[in-house]
Amino acid sequence: MIPMDMKRKPHDLQPGPVIRIYRMQQAVKRWLSKLWDKATVTNELNKESMAPTETKKSIMQSNGFSTADLTDAEKQEILDDYKLAVVSRETSYIGRKETLTGKAKFGIFGDGKELPQIAMAKYFEEGDFRSGYYRDQTFMMAIEQVTVQQFFAQLYAHADVEADPHSGGRQMNAHFSTRSLDDKGRWRDLTRMKNSSPDISPTAGQMSRLLGLAQASKVYRNHDTLLDMEKFQKFSREGREIGWGTIGDASTSEGIFWETINAAGVLQVPMVLSVWDDGFGISVPREYQTTKESISKVLAGFQRTEEEDGFEILKVKAWDYRGLLQTYKKAARIAREEHVPVLIHVQEVTQPQGHSTSGSHERYKSDERLQWEEEHCCISKMRSWLLDKGIATPEELDQLEADAKREAENGKEAAWEAYTSELKEERDMASRLLDDLIAESRHKGVLRQIQRQMKMPRLPLRKHIYSAVREACRTVRDEKLPARKKLLDWLNEHYRASRERYDTHLYSEGEQSPLHVKEVEPKYAATSKRVDGRIVLRDNFEKIFEQYPETLVFGEDTGKLGDVNKGLENMQKKFGELRVQDTGIREATILGQGIGMALRGLRPIAEVQYLDYLLYCLQVLSDDLATMRYRSAGGQKAPVIVRTRGHRLEGIWHTGSPMGLILNAIRGMHLCVPRNLTEAAGMYNTLLQGDDPALVIEPLNGYRLKERLPTNLGEFSVPLGIPEVVVEGTDITVVSYGSTFNLCAAVRPDLQEAGISVELIDVRTLLPFDREHIIIESLKKTNRILFVDEDVPGGGTAFMMNKVIEEQDGYFYLDSEPQCLTSKEHRGAYGSDGDYFSKPNRDDIFEAVYAIMSEANPGKYPPIYS
Numbered sequence: 059m060i061p062m063d064m065k066r067k068p069h070d071l072q073p074g075p076v077i078r079i080y081r082m083q084q085a086v087k088r089w090l091s092k093l094w095d096k097a098t099v100t101n102e103l104n105k106e107s108m109a110p111t112e113t114k115k116s117i118m119q120s121n122g123f124s125t126a127d128l129t130d131a132e133k134q135e136i137l138d139d140y141k142l143a144v145v146s147r148e149t150s151y152i153g154r155k156e157t158l159t160g161k162a163k164f165g166i167f168g169d170g171k172e173l174p175q176i177a178m179a180k181y182f183e184e185g186d187f188r189s190g191y192y193r194d195q196t197f198m199m200a201i202e203q204v205t206v207q208q209f210f211a212q213l214y215a216h217a218d219v220e221a222d223p224h225s226g227g228r229q230m231n232a233h234f235s236t237r238s239l240d241d242k243g244r245w246r247d248l249t250r251m252k253n254s255s256p257d258i259s260p261t262a263g264q265m266s267r268l269l270g271l272a273q274a275s276k277v278y279r280n281h282d283t284l285l286d287m288e289k290f291q292k293f294s295r296e297g298r299e300i301g302w303g304t305i306g307d308a309s310t311s312e313g314i315f316w317e318t319i320n321a322a323g324v325l326q327v328p329m330v331l332s333v334w335d336d337g338f339g340i341s342v343p344r345e346y347q348t349t350k351e352s353i354s355k356v357l358a359g360f361q362r363t364e365e366e367d368g369f370e371i372l373k374v375k376a377w378d379y380r381g382l383l384q385t386y387k388k389a390a391r392i393a394r395e396e397h398v399p400v401l402i403h404v405q406e407v408t409q410p411q412g413h414s415t416s417g418s419h420e421r422y423k424s425d426e427r428l429q430w431e432e433e434h435c436c437i438s439k440m441r442s443w444l445l446d447k448g449i450a451t452p453e454e455l456d457q458l459e460a461d462a463k464r465e466a467e468n469g470k471e472a473a474w475e476a477y478t479s480e481l482k483e484e485r486d487m488a489s490r491l492l493d494d495l496i497a498e499s500r501h502k503g504v505l506r507q508i509q510r511q512m513k514m515p516r517l518p519l520r521k522h523i524y525s526a527v528r529e530a531c532r533t534v535r536d537e538k539l540p541a542r543k544k545l546l547d548w549l550n551e552h553y554r555a556s557r558e559r560y561d562t563h564l565y566s567e568g569e570q571s572p573l574h575v576k577e578v579e580p581k582y583a584a585t586s587k588r589v590d591g592r593i594v595l596r597d598n599f600e601k602i603f604e605q606y607p608e609t610l611v612f613g614e615d616t617g618k619l620g621d622v623n624k625g626l627e628n629m630q631k632k633f634g635e636l637r638v639q640d641t642g643i644r645e646a647t648i649l650g651q652g653i654g655m656a657l658r659g660l661r662p663i664a665e666v667q668y669l670d671y672l673l674y675c676l677q678v679l680s681d682d683l684a685t686m687r688y689r690s691a692g693g694q695k696a697p698v699i700v701r702t703r704g705h706r707l708e709g710i711w712h713t714g715s716p717m718g719l720i721l722n723a724i725r726g727m728h729l730c731v732p733r734n735l736t737e738a739a740g741m742y743n744t745l746l747q748g749d750d751p752a753l754v755i756e757p758l759n760g761y762r763l764k765e766r767l768p769t770n771l772g773e774f775s776v777p778l779g780i781p782e783v784v785v786e787g788t789d790i791t792v793v794s795y796g797s798t799f800n801l802c803a804a805v806r807p808d809l810q811e812a813g814i815s816v817e818l819i820d821v822r823t824l825l826p827f828d829r830e831h832i833i834i835e836s837l838k839k840t841n842r843i844l845f846v847d848e849d850v851p852g853g854g855t856a857f858m859m860n861k862v863i864e865e866q867d868g869y870f871y872l873d874s875e876p877q878c879l880t881s882k883e884h885r886g887a888y889g890s891d892g893d894y895f896s897k898p899n900r901d902d903i904f905e906a907v908y909a910i911m912s913e914a915n916p917g918k919y920p921p922i923y924s
């Protein structure tokens with residue numbers, strides 16, 4: 059390994075002796091003033107001239123951009139921009155101090171990125187959506203979606219959506235989100251808001267959702283039915299909205315970045331993606347991140363030409379106020395009007411305070427780089443420029459900076475006051491209750507000590523308050539005192555309030571929750587035909603698509619072929635390519651398309667061809683989709699339906715049934731595991747009536763099995779979290795789902811013949827699981843239970859066992875040890891024999907049930923193998 063300092067190459071401008079830097083500065087200055095008179099965008103890849111764009115802001119209307127042409131209002135706007143940059147910078151400085159002095163746990167800031175974000179904000183219109191990352195505070199301030207006070211409220215983790223509307227104190231600072239939903243979980247008019255989807259911390263995690271946010275505009279522009287429907291006017295104005303992305307230079311190394319870029323180029327969606335290139339990903343410089351050390355260079359092949367679609371790729375320097383405005387103006391026009399994706403490589407970005415409060419950048423940046431950063435600070439460059447051009451005097455700028463500092467300081471003070479006063483009040487209440495308790499209790503010494511400790515921290519946290527109160531309760535547990543009762547009541551009430559702060563909005567809580575959808579059974583006529591299961595599904599999808607014009611389905615082989623199992627056969631012919639679409643092989647962005655479009659009022663069904671490939675989008679499912687509602691504290695929802703098929707096919711990568719993995723990764727989504735395609739269809743019908751995201755795993759071996767075709771297609775529904783007792787029995791309860799349920803059902807007659815009456819339960823959905831505790835009622839009757847699936851040992855069956863035995867108190871009703879029957883630990887081997895020896899088969903199921911009965915009554919059920 060080459061020592062980093064030895065290998066490190068010069069960054070944007072050659073670091074070197076002071077004199078060279080000075081000369082360069084002079085050159086830059088000369089270049090800047092040249093630019094003042096002759097507008098050029100630093101787009102070396104495309105020399106297209108700037109086309110005029112209608113904008114609301116006065117400054118963009120100044121054609122020549124010469125100081126002589128500037129009106130007073132335009133000058134004022136420039137000065138306002140400068141002031142906002144300084145407010146934001148001060149916020150960063152103060153934020154770091156607040157964190158390092160212990161008032162916040164962690165801080166990450168947008169210093170160095172102020173000017174590009176101000177430029178981006180100018181062209182960001184109502185209805186547009188941002189999908190960005192933690193550096194975007196200036197942008198959020200510029201679109202007036204975060205105030206300094208709110209920024210600090212999030213830094214302090216103020217758990218209140220009034221104080222921190224972005225996450226209600228649930229997310230680290232600088233994780234932004236606007237609130238698309240009202241307090242009942244219903245959509246607001248997003249075309250009258252400047253929108254941001256909720257940020258996540260994994261680098262590049264914002265990318266796949268960005269694709270869908272942009273694609274939604276394309277759908278709205280081209281979907282005649284939606285264009286005319288009142289209900290959809292709140293999501294789009296004829297598809298004019300842009301999906302604006304931001305990403306750090308180092309994060310472009312992530313696979314999902316490349317997948318998104320390629321997909322956006324293919325789909326030609328209105329996306330403007332800015333790369334803030336500050337040369338580092340924490341301590342790792344660009345040379346370790348990007349081929350040729352330039353993202354725009356390596357992406358050059360994506361540049362559109364006269365003949366071929368692609369991206370528009372622009373480059374601009376982060377300190378070039380004027381160049382930035384022109385670049386963003388151009389980008390917005392191209393994306394908004396032409397629906398062409400644009401990538402803006404924002405170069406020469408600095409990071410004055412280093413990556414975050416976790417460390418200092420002096421540890422990894424050379425002196426030359428640090429000096430270069432100082433000289434290229436976008437704010438000081440803008441200051442020089444303002445002076446050079448005579449837009450303001452030094453005194454005016456001093457005054458403006460002083461005002462900006464005060465503004466930032468005041469915002470911080472107000473946030474701290476609001477945050478701490480609430481806590482102090484709560485601590486004072488607890489303390490008074492402890493006073494009363496001390497007066498009555500014989501454990502005065504201990505209680506006084508508890509009270510003293512509670513009051514000790516300068517910053518009262520709820521954990522100190524509740525920990526003290528709970529310790530006091532433990533201390534006086536043997537005393538029957540009025541003050542103890544008062545304390546317990548207070549604890550109950552206030553602890554509940556804190557649960558509401560942290561434990562809400564994992565799923566939809568409003569009237570639109572799919573949990574309110576009641577069961578509607580499929581109806582059959584005497585003439586109802588028995589058809590392949592896939593026909594039930596297909597005909598039901600047709601009904602869905604007729605009923606809900608906002609539904610779309612897309613994935614690999616989804617369009618022309620109608621999915622690999624023909625569950626969507628001819629749907630593309632009937633509903634068009636816009637709604638039934640083939641995609642590239644790119645599961646993570648297929649899901650991202652779904653998330654982004656669902657955030658904008660559409661109802662996407664994202665297809666993952668086989669369950670085994672869900673892992674390619676598991677990060678997006680888990681980090682983004684499943685946490686969407688929770689992390690925005692009920693501010694946003696993305697009711698995507700992810701459709702896949704799994705279990706029981708042969709071979710290591712087609713037998714998959716990794717339920718344990720999925721269950722643990724996607725809390726916040728519903729997990730439907732139908733045993734046949736009629737059930738699956740009913741689940742889709744249910745989910746479309748609700749507003750939660752869900753994963754539906756269709757049983758792969760069911761498409762060609764015969765099922766009766768219901769007459770009420772599109773109407774029947776399967777309730778979520780309500781198992782079905784498919785066959786009643788008295789000796790033992792067998793709980794399963796999906797394909798193994800069908801195996802259990804097939805074995806049941808043999809068991810009956812052996813004198814064992816099995817009660818057979820299909821759980822239907824693993825999330826939610828048996829909301830009405832139907833399984834425990836069965837266990838009360840049979841007192842014996844076997845859980846069967848084809849996940850690994852300790853996976854889905856362990857989950858079900860935990861639910862029934864622990865949560866439903868099944869322990870009290872057992873006469874035999876509860877058991878699980880699963881696949882082997884390895885994945886399913888290929889071929890029928892591989893399957894037989896890898897997964898539970900009919901013999902295994904028979905013998906597992908029989909063994910439980912035999913152990914209980916060997917006389918009646920003599921052991922088979924001894």
Ligand SMILES: Cc1ncc(C[n+]2csc(CCOP(=O)(O)OP(=O)(O)O)c2C)c(N)n1
Pocket residue numbers: 193259260261305306307308309310334336338339340413
């Ligand atoms: C998937 C993932 N890997 C690693 C990290 C830790 N991490 C947080 S920020 C960061 C550097 C990102 O650098 P860059 O994209 O250039 O953005 P910058 O912070 O420089 O603006 C890393 C490695 C993470 N958050 N997510």
Ligand SMILES: [Mg+2]
Pocket residue numbers: 306307308334335336337338339340
């Ligand atoms: Mg970086």
